[in-house]
Amino acid sequence: MSRSTRSNDWGFPRWRSYGASREATQVKLCDRAGCEEPGDRPAPKSPNSRERWYFCERHAAEYNRNWNYFEGLTAEEAAKREAEERRDASGFAETSHYSWAGPGDGTRSRDEMRALEVLELESDADFESARAAWRRLAKENHPDVRPDDAEAAKRFHAIQAAWDVLKSAEDRRQWRAD
DSSP states (O other), X not given: OOOOOOOTTSSSSOOXXXXXXXXXXXXXXXXXXXXXXXXXXXXXXXXXXSOEEXXXXXXXXXXXXXXXXXXXXXXXXXXXXXXXXXXXXXXXXXXXXXXXXXXXXSOSOHHHHHHHHHXXXXXXXXXXXXXXXXXXXXHHHOTTTSTTOHHHHHHHHHHHHHHHHHHHHHHHHHHHHO
């Protein structure tokens, strides 16, 4: 008697789910030399490249920790690329009010983080602590308090700029909340 060529995938009762096959499953191994884990996490070989490495979870974490997106670019080229990508991703900023987390976890912009550094605050500082730090530092470095100190004047201008950044960000958040 001849062997049946009918597949178990069609017909009733169904023995396997749709898309199930009898062939062996292809497993891509991690591209890290000597690793035998499945390589199921793609990583770019270079910026703007379609070529990918495929790593296991441990080696993907190592790769991402050492990844420098702006490697090989001058400061001017890196700033230009960042500005272009910010412009292209501006639509995502409109959905920032859907974020579930608090400050210090990516909800603040790079400018806000720099402003917090100028005010000598941690990344998760709230607005009231930023206001207190601004007042304290502004009083210490004000040109009326230190009239002949050029460094204090520079610090005072940096503190004022940092406060402007944080104040406008807080105003935007308040406006979106209303």
